[in-house]
Amino acid sequence: xxxxxxxxxxxxxxxxxxxxxxxxxxxxxxxxxxxxxxxxxxxxxxxxxxxxxxxxxxxxxxxxxxxxxxxxxxxxxxxxxxxxxxxxxxxxxxxxxxxxxxxxxxxxxxxxxxxxxxxxxxxxxxxxxxxxxxxxxxxxxxxxxxxxxxxxxxxxxxxxxxxxxxxxxxxxxxxxxxxxxxxxxxxxxxxxxxxxxxxxxxxxxxxx
Numbered sequence: 706x707x708x709x710x711x712x713x714x715x716x717x718x719x720x721x722x723x724x725x726x727x728x729x730x731x732x733x734x735x736x737x738x739x740x741x742x743x744x745x746x747x748x749x750x751x752x753x754x755x756x757x758x759x760x761x762x763x764x765x766x767x768x769x770x771x772x773x774x775x776x777x778x779x780x781x782x783x784x785x786x787x788x789x790x791x792x793x794x795x796x797x798x799x800x801x802x803x804x805x806x807x808x809x810x811x812x813x814x815x816x817x818x819x820x821x822x823x824x825x826x827x828x829x830x831x832x833x834x835x836x837x838x839x840x841x842x843x844x845x846x847x848x849x850x851x852x853x854x855x856x857x858x859x860x861x862x863x864x865x866x867x868x869x870x871x872x873x874x875x876x877x878x879x880x881x882x883x884x885x886x887x888x889x890x891x892x893x894x895x896x897x898x899x900x901x902x903x904x905x906x907x908x909x910x911x912x913x
Contacts, residue, residue, distance in 0.1 A: 725888065
């Protein structure tokens, strides 16, 4: 744990009130594998996303992992089975623990040097047939480019182009890797238009 991710992420308190969180987790729910029961929510924050999943399927057993202990203390006890203070580079679970792992707007908070290890850890803790679902800001977003804005800055310490992230997922062992649009635009046009119109995108891969 050379990088102090807790201190880094405390610099972005707005993540606790992100207005798209509920929509993001509804999108996650639509792509969960059939029969999913156990879900690891990486970067679970204060549990607003997990609350959406639980409302959509009360049979889910949801576990949270976050680098910020104070956020875990606020997890709703009727939603999360457990909240674990830790880093994605060393997930404290046995191999093949979860049916699905969700990570909403999380991986851009991980330094590039830790990305491959994080993806490898997620692959390890998934059951065979399990699925990773993650969203991240889209560097190819045409609106961001026209405004001359960068994803990087503050707690955003890496950025992930869809083609590169798909390759990284395959290198970690994931199959059936694909991407869809996410972010606020998806409220109006769905998730299957060209990625350049989306502020974020959803990447998924299966352990199979």
